[in-house]
Amino acid sequence: MRLAPLRSLTGPQYFLLAGSFLIPLGSFAVLPFMSVLLHERLGMGLGTVGVVLAVASFVQFSGGVVGAAIAERIGLQRTMLLALVIRTAGFVCFLPGLGSPAVAVTALFLVSAGAALYLPANKAYLVHQVEEEQRPLLLSASSSALNAGIALGPIAAAPFVLSASAGLFTAVSLLFAAVTVGHALLPVEKPDGRPADVVEAPRPREKPFAGLPVLPFAITVLSVYVFMFFQHYLAVYAVPRTSTVFYALVLALYALLLVVAQPLLSDWIARLPYPRALRLGFTALATGMTTLALGHPAAILAGALLICLGEIVLFLKNDLEALNLSGRSPAVVFGHQRLAAGIGAFASGIAGGGGYDLAERSGHTGLFWAAVAVQCALLPPLLIHALRRFRPGRTTTALHRAR
Template sequence: MPDEQTHRPPGLRQALATLSGPLRFLLFSSFLIPLGSFMVLPFMSVFLHERLGMGLGTVGVVLAVASLVQFSGGVVGGAMAERVGLRRTMVWALVIRTVGFIGLLLALRWPPLAVGALVLTCCGAALYLPANKAYLVNGVDEERRPAFLSAGNAALNAGMAVGPLIAGPFVLSSPGWLFLSVTGLFVMVTAGHARLPTEAAGETGPTVHGTGGLLTGIAGLPFAANALAFYLYFHFQHYLAVYAVERTSSQFYSLVLLLCFVLVIVVQPPASGLIRRMPYPLALAVGFAGLAAGLATLAIGTTWALLAGGALVTLGDIVLFLKNDLEALRRSPRSDAVVFGQQRLAAGLGACASGVLGGQLYGLGQGLGDTGWFWLLAAGQCLLLPPLLLLRRPGVRRRPPSDLSKGAMTTDDTNRRVPGR
């Protein structure tokens, strides 16, 4: 028994207790950055339409392009981090986002500037996230990686939940002060990132695996599973608002979203070890089953069904999104940042497909006077499409046990890692 206890995987608290000062700052930034972003971005459709006078058709095109850039641009961010380093990539990304928010402030006097400013903020987000995740887990053993990633996801969701609550009253009444405050927040966060240790693994340039094309070394099954998961999840993300508001109210819709954010914050970190140990096919089955159950529940259309459906969908994506990232890291020979960027590309493709195909189906349901079947059709896809992923199991290049971190693995570089990483 003593030997079993000695080799027992570390718990969440024990894993997070090993965080160094720079990584604690990075986790805090993972809260501050979405806090600032979501003080602005969720309200952009209202701002562009009502404050700047853009037509709804134009607003829709602008937001679609911005979303595609923010997700799919991650593959560029990962490649950039592999070549110039993690810290430098994060700093440049934050500079770009800061310039974008300055542009939104200036757009109050020259409205056409708002489109370019919004795209800039999304470009910054695309470049930042792969480097952020890679810096957080670089040099961390495989058992602790899920705890660190889930802690980052919890911080991200906390910022996304709090930001709209703070900014809601000021978006239309005092947008100038709001944009100025967010710009100031990003200036401070950027300055903090500039002070992160340059000796961290990944700052020394390309890994021993070398660099390659944006899709070189892609982990096929986790990439496809991530694209499918985001395709199905974004049926919920894109169309729940119109479905819920017409049955309840915008306030109740906000409550459903808040419940989803809280579930990620509360459930994913303590469940991260269990998710890591799950066999990958089992994790896919559990995750897609949760999505299917949640989407089918939404079809009932009552207030309790909306809450229960949102909770089940969130529990499904908690398993899928974390496990797909962990499995991609395990299977791909590329650097962590590139892997995270490739997974973001998959997310962008899935979200885009959901917007195009799901929008047509939801519009058809509206025309027929019954949108409940839309959710049943989405739930059916959760059960029918995932088995197709496992029909062909291509060989993958798994990383050797001695190469868990995929950082710069020369003797000199490993000796220079920041303590606690």
């Protein structure tokens, strides 16, 4: 990867990259502990907590389509600002929510809705009016900053979640208020990324899913579906076989590899033909899941790092391919991609709980990871074959353009 282009970034781009670290840092100082707060501090039943968190996650992902539509109507900068105002209000509401389950759930949904509105506009603003060859670096740098914030947020907040919850929520609210003020100072852009002083004739409003690039959308659903088995069930699998310290080490190394490797590999990933990227990505996922099934500490670490490589290739390449194939604005494209991720995560949650429980009751939990590995190997070619059958022209054209 050539790091020289980083020196040519604009002030707003640098600010957004910094925000890509600070926003998840604040969010993940709180969100990973919501099940503990809702259950242990506020007394909600675990079943209710599970439903609340599942619905909130789905809102956060699927709401990206709404966020993209709003961005097309009022502009990227204004959408980001509106989203951060909503999200800041959500974190402020957690303060009275510490004594009221209803207020706490309302606060959680405000935070989730704000995230849904923000992310498509944020990515679109970051890449607007840049050359196509700059997109991989900007998107991968943003992803690395986001993952660094996700990794550090829980570590920074862990000592204060239960002992000083009010102080933690106050600090996060102030952080988001400061980031919101910074976004208010960004240049106002039109929904298509043109400067605000450029006037053009209004275009007919398109339907939300017009121009949807079906292949990268479907592959994103599948990528997130198989990946979320790892995200959801690694802890319950790894901790009894190792320790909480070893599990924390695995997560730290995973985050480090993700933060460092994705920008370094971004140019290479961008040049990869799409079919080859799919083969590499899903092979890494399948190999990683198979390695996890061995159950030894070294196998758990190796499997996690292989899965990280699969995530790096697939998630970035799917976004780039969607941008290349769609004629819609970047905000709409990223909204579609967020919806695809939400569908995949929701399907994984439905299938994963029963699947892991069945494997655990059989006394061979390694079979769970073996079954996921089989899906990583078989589902991608089956999905592509199905798309060719039902949408032969578009799917074949998309694959040939990617070669």
